[in-house]
Amino acid sequence: xxxxKELPGLPPERDVEFKIHLVPGTxxxxxxxxxxxxxxxxxxxxxxxxxxxxxxPWGCQxxxxxxxxxxxxxxxxxxxxxxxxxxxxxxxxxxxxxxxDQLAGAKVFSKIGLxxxxxxxKIREEDIPKTAFSTQYGLxxxxxxxxxLTNAPAFFMxxxxxxxxxxxxxxxxxxxxxxxxxxxxxxxxxxxxxxxxTRLREHKLYAKFSKCAFWLKEVSFLGHILSEKGVAxxxxxxxxxxxxxxxxxxxEIWSFLATTAASLRTSKxxxxxxxxxxKNAKYLWxxxxxxxxxxxxxxxxxAPVLAQLDVTKxxxxxxxxxxxxxxCVLMQEGKVIAYASRQLRKYEANYPTHDLEIAVVVHAxxxxxxxxLGNTCHIYMDHKSLKYILTQPxxxxxxxRWLELIxxxxxxxxxxPGKTNVVADALSRKAHCNFIEARPTVRVLCCEMDKVEIPxxxxxxxxxxxxxxxxxxxxxxxxxxxxxxxHICGIISDKQKACFTLDEQGVLxxxxxxxxxxxxxxxxxxxxxxxTSLFTMxxxxxxxxxNLKQKFWWTRMKREITKYVSECDICxx
Numbered sequence: 001x002x003x004x005k006e007l008p009g010l011p012p013e014r015d016v017e018f019k020i021h022l023v024p025g026t027x028x029x030x031x032x033x034x035x036x037x038x039x040x041x042x043x044x045x046x047x048x049x050x051x052x053x054x055x056x057p058w059g060c061q062x063x064x065x066x067x068x069x070x071x072x073x074x075x076x077x078x079x080x081x082x083x084x085x086x087x088x089x090x091x092x093x094x095x096x097x098x099x100x101d102q103l104a105g106a107k108v109f110s111k112i113g114l115x116x117x118x119x120x121x122k123i124r125e126e127d128i129p130k131t132a133f134s135t136q137y138g139l140x141x142x143x144x145x146x147x148x149l150t151n152a153p154a155f156f157m158x159x160x161x162x163x164x165x166x167x168x169x170x171x172x173x174x175x176x177x178x179x180x181x182x183x184x185x186x187x188x189x190x191x192x193x194x195x196x197x198t199r200l201r202e203h204k205l206y207a208k209f210s211k212c213a214f215w216l217k218e219v220s221f222l223g224h225i226l227s228e229k230g231v232a233x234x235x236x237x238x239x240x241x242x243x244x245x246x247x248x249x250x251x252e253i254w255s256f257l258a259t260t261a262a263s264l265r266t267s268k269x270x271x272x273x274x275x276x277x278x279k280n281a282k283y284l285w286x287x288x289x290x291x292x293x294x295x296x297x298x299x300x301x302x303a304p305v306l307a308q309l310d311v312t313k314x315x316x317x318x319x320x321x322x323x324x325x326x327x328c329v330l331m332q333e334g335k336v337i338a339y340a341s342r343q344l345r346k347y348e349a350n351y352p353t354h355d356l357e358i359a360v361v362v363h364a365x366x367x368x369x370x371x372x373l374g375n376t377c378h379i380y381m382d383h384k385s386l387k388y389i390l391t392q393p394x395x396x397x398x399x400x401r402w403l404e405l406i407x408x409x410x411x412x413x414x415x416x417p418g419k420t421n422v423v424a425d426a427l428s429r430k431a432h433c434n435f436i437e438a439r440p441t442v443r444v445l446c447c448e449m450d451k452v453e454i455p456x457x458x459x460x461x462x463x464x465x466x467x468x469x470x471x472x473x474x475x476x477x478x479x480x481x482x483x484x485x486x487h488i489c490g491i492i493s494d495k496q497k498a499c500f501t502l503d504e505q506g507v508l509x510x511x512x513x514x515x516x517x518x519x520x521x522x523x524x525x526x527x528x529x530x531x532t533s534l535f536t537m538x539x540x541x542x543x544x545x546x547n548l549k550q551k552f553w554w555t556r557m558k559r560e561i562t563k564y565v566s567e568c569d570i571c572x573x
Contacts, residue, residue, distance in 0.1 A: 004115050004206040004207075004208070006115065006116070009049045010049050010050070010122070010143060010144065011119065011120045011121060011122055011144060011204065012204050013122070014121065014122070014159065014203075015159075015162060016121055016155060016158060016159040016162065017121070017122055017123065017124045018121050018122065018123045018124060018127070018144075018145040018149070018151075018152070018155050019123075019124045019127055019151075019155075020082075020086055020123075020124075020127040020130045020131075020149070020151070021086065021087040022085055022086060022087065022130075023085050023086070023087055026085040027085075028057050028058055029058055029059070029060065029081040029082055029085065030057065030058060030059040030134075031059055031060055031061045031078075031081065031134065032061070032134065033061060033062065033134040033135050033136055049143070050119055050142060050143055050144050051140045051141065051142055051143065052140065052141060052143060053138060053139065053140060053141075054129065054132045054139045054140055054141035055139070056129035056130070056132035056139065056141055057129075058082070058129055058130050058131075058132040059132050059133060059134040059139055060077050060078055060079050060080075060081060060082055060132070060133045060134070061077070061078045061133065061134060062075060062076070062077050062078070062133045062134065062135050062140075063076055063077075063078060076147055076148055077131075077133040077142075077146060077147075077148055078148070079131075079146070079148040079149055079150070082130060082131075082149070082150075083148075083149065083150035086149075086150050086151065088150060088151065089151040089154040089155065090154075091154035091155070091157060091158050093153060093154070093157055093175075093176075094157075094174075094175060099173045099175060099222075100173075100224070100226070100231050101371075102169055102173060102182075103173075103182055103226060103231075104310050105184050105310075106182035106183060106184060106226075106228070107183070107184055107185065107217070107228045108182070108183045108184075108185065108186055108188075108189040108215060108216070108217065109180065109181065109182050109183075109216045109217070109218075109219040109221075109226060110180075110181045110189070110193055110212075110213065110214040110215060110216065110219075111178065111179065111180050111181070111212065111213050111216075111219055111221055112178075112179040112181070112196070112200075112207045112211070112212045113177060113178055113179075113207065113208055113211025113212060114177040114178075114179075114205060114206065114207055114208065114211075115206045115207060115208040117156055117176065117177030118144070118145045118146060118147050118149075118152055118156065119144045119145065119146075120144070120145075120156075120159075120205060120206075121144060121145040121155060121156065121159060122143060122144055122145075123142060123143060123144060123145060128141050128142065128143060129141055131146060131149070153176055156176055156177065157174075157176060160174045160176070160177075160179075161174065163199055163200075163203050163205065164179075164196075164199060167192075167195060167196065167199070171183055171188075171192045172192075172196060173221075175222055178221070178222065179196065180219070180221050180226075181193055181196050182226075186215070189215065193214070244256060244297065246285065246290070246293070247273070247285070247289075247293065248285075249283070250276060250277050250283065253273050253274075253276060253277055254277065256273075256293075256296075257270060257273070257274070269292055269295055269296055269299070270292055270296060271292070271343070272286065272288040272289045272291070272292045273289055273292050273293065273296075276289065310332065313332055313333065314332075314375065314376040314377060314378060315330060315331070315332055315337070315368075315371060315372060315375060315376070315377040315378070316330075316331040316332065316377070316378050316380065317329070317330055317331075317361075317364050317368070317372070317377055317378070317379050317380065318331065318380045319357070319360040319361055319364055319379060319380065319381055320357075320360065320381070320382060321353075321356040321357050321359065321360040323344070323349075323532060323538060324343065324344065325341055325342055325343045325344055326341060326342055326344070326356075326359065326360040326363050327340070327341040327360070328340050328341070328360060328363065328364040330364070330368055330371065337371070338368065338371075340363070340364065340367050340368075342363070344356075344538070349538030349539075350538065350539055350540065350543070353383075354383065355396075355398060355399065357381060357383045358399060358402055359402075361379055361381070361402075361406065361413070362402050362405060362406070364379075365405060365406065365409055365411075366405075372409055372411070373408065373409060374410070375410065376410050376411075377409065377410065377411045377412075378411070378412050378414055379411055379412065379413045379414065380414050381413060381414070381415065382415070383415070471525075471526065471529070472514065474522055474525070475514050475515075475516055475517075475522065475552075476505070476507050478516070478517045478519045478522050479507060479508055479515065479517050480506075481517075482517035482518065482519065499511055500515075510553040511553075513549065513550070513551055513552055513553040514551060514552055514553070515553055515554065516552050516553065516554040517554075518554070523554065523560065526548070526552060527544075527548075527560070527561065527564045530544055530547055530548050531544055531564065531565065531568065532568075538568065540565060541558075541561050541562040541564075541565040541566075544561050544565060545557070545558050545561045545562075548561065
């Protein structure tokens with residue numbers, strides 16, 4: 001029998017034993033016990049063979065939490081002091097997205113949840129004293145792996161992988177103590193269920209019937225709804241997000257972002273919130289934070305269903321880069337497999353446009369390496385020159401480094417001009433999509449891409465050292481309206497006249513540089529154009545000053561530029 005509400009006793013001897021390796025030089029950890037209520041004391045007296053009296057010099061504090069499914073209380077130990085001095089086990093936990101990639105073609109599902117998963121592994125004898133915990137009844141220690149030990153998930157995942165080594169990637173997905181069985185037909189599913197239940201019985205692993213569901217066309221698993229159509233967000237999870245109240249601490253921000261991260265591939269939207277999590281940042285929930293919070297909730301609750309992939313068919317990757325971020329989308333036969341976007345890193349903000357477009361390709365190849373390596377993929381870009389990157393004879397050092405990575409893949413780069421490249425453009429700039437001229441598959445995708453946003457770049461008027469007429473006219477108009485400017489012209493000394501001049505139109509110049517009056521709105525426009533437009537790519541303060549000083553002058557100009565760059569969110573991220 002492999003179904004039990006409670007475990008019968010100590011687990012059998014297994015190939016896997018839980019070990020606790022301590023950081024060299026660690027001092028003993030011992031804490032005074034918490035006070036307990038009467039019902040908690042009764043729970044502690046229930047000896048199920050998992051704990052025993054101890055004479056260990058170690059001792060953490062015990063506490064109780066409510067059981068979700070059956071009432072009563074569960075004994076937990078505050079192992080934070082022990083975890084702090086434990087060497088962390090680096091055994092990798094599976095990535096949820098990668099687990100779901102295996103489900104292509106699956107039509108029938110079952111899920112199994114194990115009973116008290118942590119108690120299914122014994123602790124190595126010499127490590128048992130380290131698990132000691134103090135109570136009003138004295139000192140006890142665990143004989144089995146306990147909840148709260150830092151390496152417990154890694155050891156349990158290792159054991160489950162050994163148990164289902166032959167079934168993983170074929171018809172079984174395992175995440176800690178949750179097991180998903182998937183099949184393409186009911187007949188096939190019957191055989192798969194039989195194999196899984198036999199494995200559990202052989203290894204004396206017990207399932208809790210209340211945590212199981214069988215023969216489903218649609219199943220809730222790890223916060224997602226899985227079906228023949230693909231993967232969607234669990235509605236119950238959506239409800240919790242919609243009812244989420246204003247975040248009041250950094251911990252609550254991380255909790256919220258972690259909840260929505262698996263379904264949203266956005267970077268810029270959450271910027272006002274993530275800025276509060278930086279070291280030494282003052283926690284001030286602004287209107288921008290509230291707007292980002294509500295936007296993320298809206299995006300999460302309308303997240304699209306992502307299709308299952310087929311590794312036997314080629315992939316299409318649409319890429320685009322802007323001055324704010326990188327955006328790409330993975331598709332197969334016109335169906336969306338995955339989204340990805342991120343902000344530019346500080347050093348990337350100074351890349352020329354050509355290098356940024358290569359950077360977004362490299363970004364896509366890295367994050368989707370497990371999909372694309374060994375498979376044919378077509379990269380679609382809106383920069384024609386990148387089509388010849390693989391055969392270009394002269395490359396800079398950065399491009400050569402990237403080319404070494406690109407050559408590992410079986411890919412073709414295609415030029416996707418203008419409005420036909422709305423896919424990635426919507427990711428990196430949130431551009432307006434022309435639904436009439438776009439291809440049908442792209443047209444459908446555009447509807448989804450509004451949910452993944454990085455704001456569009458500002459139009460550029462200052463893209464080279466030549467002063468554009470629009471900017472020049474604004475400066476001249478501001479000079480004429482500035483009362484102090486005429487006074488300056490009247491008191492210029494002979495020595496200063498060598499530097500300041502008035503042209504035939506009465507425009508004031510400092511040497512060959514246009515004098516900008518003390519109009520803060522105008523100065524900000526010039527700074528914005530020189531820093532955030534499509535052609536400037538967020539230069540640092542020195543480079544920005546060198547660019548502007550060729551054509552403009554005002555007092556304390558360099559100081560204002562330095563202050564402006566220091567307040568740029570993207571440059572400081």
